[in-house]
Amino acid sequence: MHLEQQAAPRPRDLRWVIFLLTGGGSSNESIVSDGLGSQGSSNTFFINWMKEWSRKVAIAKALDGIRQEIADSADRTKLDRAEFSIARRGQRLDPAINRSEIEKAILPIDVFPRCVLVLTVLEGLPFEDTALLLGAGEELTKKGYAVGLQEFTNQLVRMQAGPSWRPGSAIAA
Numbered sequence: 001m002h003l004e005q006q007a008a009p010r011p012r013d014l015r016w017v018i019f020l021l022t023g024g025g026s027s028n029e030s031i032v033s034d035g036l037g038s039q040g041s042s043n044t045f046f047i048n049w050m051k052e053w054s055r056k057v058a059i060a061k062a063l064d065g066i067r068q069e070i071a072d073s074a075d076r077t078k079l080d081r082a083e084f085s086i087a088r089r090g091q092r093l094d095p096a097i098n099r100s101e102i103e104k105a106i107l108p109i110d111v112f113p114r115c116v117l118v119l120t121v122l123e124g125l126p127f128e129d130t131a132l133l134l135g136a137g138e139e140l141t142k143k144g145y146a147v148g149l150q151e152f153t154n155q156l157v158r159m160q161a162g163p164s165w166r167p168g169s170a171i172a173a
Contacts, residue, residue, distance in 0.1 A: 014055055016099065018062040020106055020118045035071055054128055059123070066111060073112035074136050081136050097156070105155035113148030 063070065106114055112134065119130040131141040 004101060012039070014058060017118060017122055018058065020103065020122070021059065021115050022062050022066050023107060023111070023114075043156035059119075060133060063115065067135070068135055069111045070115060073110045074140060074144070076110060077112045077147055078140060080143065080147050101156065101159060107150050108155060109148050109151045111149065114134070115145040116144035117152060120145055 106117065109117065115134055116130055119125045119133060120127065125133070127138050127141050127145070131138045134141065134144075136144070
């Protein structure tokens with residue numbers, strides 16, 4: 001599977017991004033509504049800037065709702081043996097992967113690495129901004145990315161291989 005950096009999802013995808021970040025928390029609709037608010041200016045630059053700002057505010061609100069879960073998960077991630085050794089630039093999700101498959105592969109991932117993966121890959125945020133949003137250091141954020149990407153890939157392999165796949169077993173080509 002080839003994972004590449006995608007452009008930031010369009011505003012109508014904000015609900016999906018927040019769903020993936022929070023694992024489907026119930027207050028997502030009000031967060032999204034607040035984040036997408038109406039922009040009444042005719043200045044295109046200002047409208048686009050406001051949309052991006054509103055989007056980031058909505059994401060920050062969603063993350064605030066799961067702040068303790070993120071902190072607990074970050075502590076678990078610190079203990080993980082994964083190392084950040086994956087070249088991040090120029091990566092993209094394979095277009096053959098649909099939303100349902102992405103959800104099934106991302107949602108089982110522990111909260112911190114899942115949020116790092118969603119923010120860096122789907123939102124296209126740099127590690128510095130992701131670390132700030134998650135209240136973590138940049139090195140831990142990179143480790144969360146490595147853990148999340150590894151688990152995401154493993155989930156996709158399991159889904160493609162079917163129910164008989166077990167870790168360490170070969171997949172017939």
